[in-house]
Amino acid sequence: MSIIGGSNSTWWPKQQAEVRVSRAQLYDLAWSAPMRQLSAELGVSEHRLTAALRKHGIPLPQAGYWNKLQAGKPVQRTPLPARKPGQDMLLLVHGTLADRFREDQGRGENPEGPFTTENVPEDLDQLRQDALKQIGKVSVPRKLERPHRALQTLLRRDERRLDKIATSRFPKWELAPVFEPPEQQRKLRIADALMQVLTRLGHHCELWGEEPGFRVTVGDHQVQVHIRHPGETSLAHRRHGDPFPAPPKEPLRIELYPALPEGFPRMWEDREVKLEAVVADIAAAIIAAGEARYRLSIRERLQQQAEMEAWCEERRQEALTKCNQERLAALHRSAELLRTAEDLRALIASVSTAIEQGRRDLDPATLAEWKQWAAEEADRIDPVLSGQVDEHLIVKPLGGSG
Known part of the structure; x- marks a missing residue:
């Protein structure tokens, strides 16, 4: 696969990693350093980078250009040709080349133009x-x-x-x-x-x-x-x-x-x-x-991009609705668990009072063991102590929608 050009579709998730850059940006890159150095920085072969640039009409420095420049001799850049019929103003770049331009993408194209260059009239x-x-x-x-x-x-x-x-x-x-x-x-x-x-x-x-x-x-x-x-x-x-x-x-x-x-x-x-x-x-x-x-x-x-964004928003809303439903269910579970825990604690207090007032007969050691066991069960059920409340206190981040 070439590192420049390709499908104009924006629908598929893998293309979120692609960026669009202008021909002028690629031209400036090609004349910023020798091809051997640029290809090493990008982690691609020199031949692959050179072929991709030439395929899309980006002129490259002629042989000996960098030696002359380093020696202080006069050099001249081959100018970037004006856009020809059918050429994209912005080109898709992939992989490490996309990473190079990710923070400096080309400006978006307007479907209404203008499209005029010295090679292409508007009409x-x-x-x-x-x-x-x-x-x-x-x-x-x-x-x-x-x-x-x-x-x-x-x-x-x-x-x-x-x-x-x-x-x-x-x-x-x-x-x-x-x-x-x-x-x-x-x-x-x-x-x-x-x-x-x-x-x-x-x-x-x-x-x-x-x-x-x-x-x-x-x-x-x-x-x-x-x-x-x-x-x-x-x-x-x-x-x-x-x-x-x-x-x-x-x-x-x-x-x-x-x-x-x-x-x-x-x-x-x-x-x-x-x-x-x-x-x-x-x-x-x-x-x-x-x-x-x-x-x-x-x-x-x-249009594809708008459809993709609408599709992603629809998936996000579906995920948000599902998340809210799960959060509400967790909230109601917390209320039920808290009521059960409080009922157990009330029961412990009621039994202790009954024994203290002589309405129930139970030796102190057995009472202490029972109160500890019942209190541990109440604490285990208590949604605050168990952390179950986090299911509705903390809003979970929505997963990727594709």
């Missing part, structure tokens, strides 16, 4: 237009001569299926290649065009599932891209001997997930204009969707 439509200009013209290849490296996994799988069919004694029972039909080839070409341009702009793309849908990591947030005909069935388990399914009647569709702001473009279909003609628009929307996901994540996280 998402403007961000989409800026990304579209940066992308320029995109063409979908007619043949996958140099496919994106992520797509090569799907193509190699089809090659292995073809090899197995060619060498099998029962080829009709072997799994058929998925991307033989023209419709599937078209999906691959569109996915390739999108992934190539997004990778060129620095956004990581990876496949998921059996189809050419993929995930794009824009900054610190993922956008899922589905490319499919509505209602179509998967071809991943089709046997070589099975007939080809009829071409889908529904138009090919591209959809973005998960939730995006209302009105944000998230679906495109073959209509008067084919999907191949709007690949650049879709790629620009994916980049803006990464920024939209960041902004929504703040609201979702604050």
